[in-house]
Amino acid sequence: MSTARPLVVALALAAAAGAAFAQDAAPKREAFRVCQDPNNLPFSNTKGEGIENRIAELFAKDLGLPVTYYSFPQRMAFIRNTLRYKLPGEDFRCDVVLGVPAGFDQVSATKPYYRSTYALVFAKNGPLASLKAPADLFAMAPGARAKLRIGLYDRSPASEWLNKHGMVDQGVPYPMMSADPQQYPGEIIERDLASGKLDAAIVWGPIAGYFAKRVKSPELAVLPLSSEPGVKFDYQMAMGVRYGEREWKQQIESLIERRRPEIEAILRDYGVPLLELEPPQAAAKP
Template identity: 50%
Template sequence: MRITALARIGCMGAFCVLCAVASPSWAQDDDAQDRVLRVCQDPNNLPLSNRDGSGLENRIAQLFADKLGWKLEHTWYPQRMGFIRNTLRAKLPDSDRYKCDLVTGVPVGFDMGLTTRPYYRSTYAMAYVKGHGLDDVHTPEDLLKLDVARRKALRIGAFIRTPAVDWLLQHGLIDQMVPYQHQSGDPEQYTGEVVDHDLADGKLDVVIAWGPIVAYFAQHAKPETPMVVVPFPPDASGLRYDFEIAMAVRHGDKALRDRIDSLIGSSQPEIAALLREYGVPSVPMQPD
């Protein structure tokens, strides 16, 4: 499996990227005529998307559809190996129409589609349960200042092939890592379980993962297990923890890409409010 920016971020279930594909540019013209915004989303990937419409990307897609005065339709598929092949690149049976036309969350630089301008930038974060001996940890550096015996006793959950692993390697904590894989093969499992279950239940002392996921499930933790979220700041050592998130259409569908770009630009106040509502650790966007 080729490691891409998406796999490095680890925020969407890690696609298995095979190749980019070109497609005709008439798809958006048809969409404009029938006034339907067709999005490709994961049905069980909170805080980003969920079949019940409660995810951040669900809400933004609905916002865009409302502004266009269009109907919103979904194609649901778990965001793991085969996601793009079975959604953005898949046609309906006995039809030339694609199942969906817009993937609502990809990293800038994603090469399996034509990307929009970014609509937010976030960073990795760590989380721990308050009152369990880590309350003095307010930055990642604070964790490194713990005495050696305490550090060696930590159980730190992290997803493989992500910046979290790089950080643990750099600071001699790889032996404390409890590894997780994004692609479990079980569509009922979700990335946030590492916080929602394993951290809350005491199986882990610390979780390091994509900030929007960590922050959302920490925000929704039970009162008896209050959690603290510690975002990673920019790192002078060259390790990267922050990423800009965009949307993607099929290669060649510039008309839809431009329409979504315009909506992202005109919806900045609403998007910012949603990011705050979901507790997303925000990093200032890179200048154009």
């Protein structure tokens, strides 16, 4: 979930996944209740400025419902503390997560609604100004390449990629998860790349596109990266509901199909590098 932030996927326990087969029919809904991270742009925040906030407003208008949010930092146990959170005698706090990897087994995931890829972000007037393709990075003179500082989140495809191409020493690792609630994934671009502390950053595409647009000086370039043997950069994203809520899931999937043009327009407005969705049989879980 970025992916994410940077893109982070934990394996669900089978027992937990099966515990929610409660009811099949969707109950009468009085609000479109969204589970969100309160500080996770470009996806969501408490001011309603993210991609998922925009999509929530779109869906809620279609359903004739107000939007409400239940916020919890998207660190460990996000699904357990949002979508599955329910005290005895109370209702669930929220009903849908608007950004999960396709096939994510902690939720009943919808069909994917977009596909993006990791991207290399760099200053157009910096040491990588002449870069036109990822392969150009490896063709640089050894001395110049050795001086590069490339920010990346640990345990991400970026670290695998640099290691594969003999550039692990050029990587500047950042922790995938932080206990600081004020930390957000775009800091690597908005703070450290913009200030010159880094020469480049490799992050999940939506983060790359959004924060590259926000930084006004220096002007930044976004170079989408292609998957290659041993390194997968592109992933499909879906939405998630609780297991057992078949009609609600079908309703969400119907909204995805009906509002696909508007969803794509929102994604493009945020600078998300978009790829064609994979055929259903080819879709892979990250």
